[in-house]
Amino acid sequence: MTSASKQQGIPLKIGSGYRTYEHQKKLHEDFNAKAKAVADSAHAEVKAWEDGGEKGPKPNEAKIIKEKMKNIIYAMPPGTSKHEGGFAMDVNWRSLNKKDQVALKKIMDEQGWKQGTGSEIHHFELDPTKFGYNNKLEAIKENKASFEKFNKEWGKVPHNNNE
Numbered sequence: 001m002t003s004a005s006k007q008q009g010i011p012l013k014i015g016s017g018y019r020t021y022e023h024q025k026k027l028h029e030d031f032n033a034k035a036k037a038v039a040d041s042a043h044a045e046v047k048a049w050e051d052g053g054e055k056g057p058k059p060n061e062a063k064i065i066k067e068k069m070k071n072i073i074y075a076m077p078p079g080t081s082k083h084e085g086g087f088a089m090d091v092n093w094r095s096l097n098k099k100d101q102v103a104l105k106k107i108m109d110e111q112g113w114k115q116g117t118g119s120e121i122h123h124f125e126l127d128p129t130k131f132g133y134n135n136k137l138e139a140i141k142e143n144k145a146s147f148e149k150f151n152k153e154w155g156k157v158p159h160n161n162n163e
């Protein structure tokens with residue numbers, strides 16, 4: 001429904017929609033690698049202080065990790081993300097102005113997409129039980145079938161083609 005998007009003028013972009021198991025696995029591994037790098041560097045900071053190389057108060061390792069992790073997007077383990085079931089998508093929420101956010105939220109509400117909160121504010125998802133699945137994991141297992149469903153549902157949401 002690109003035309004509807006243009007009518008409403010929402011400059012919407014999908015960052016991530018349907019993902020294969022392999023893609024989710026890669027994202028999860030990337031997340032783990034980044035999280036490990038953060039933990040290692042925080043540990044190194046504390047160690048440098050303990051070794052007397054740094055001045056000032058002792059750095060708080062947990063606090064450093066928490067601060068640095070704010071910039072890292074979490075990715076669920078493969079086999080557990082609604083993105084794999086074709087029931088989730090990430091959009092450029094933060095780059096939309098307030099008016100477009102309100103308009104998009106209204107459309108998404110009407111289509112049954114539930115918005116994430118906090119650091120997941122860009123994430124929208126559908127409830128697989130409304131599509132004949134007993135639960136999320138069942139929907140993920142049949143991800144090929146639900147990819148078609150996703151395209152169909154996603155097609156109802158005004159957006160710029162696969163940007």
Ligand SMILES: [Zn+2]
Pocket residue numbers: 016083088089090122123124
């Ligand atoms: Zn997401």
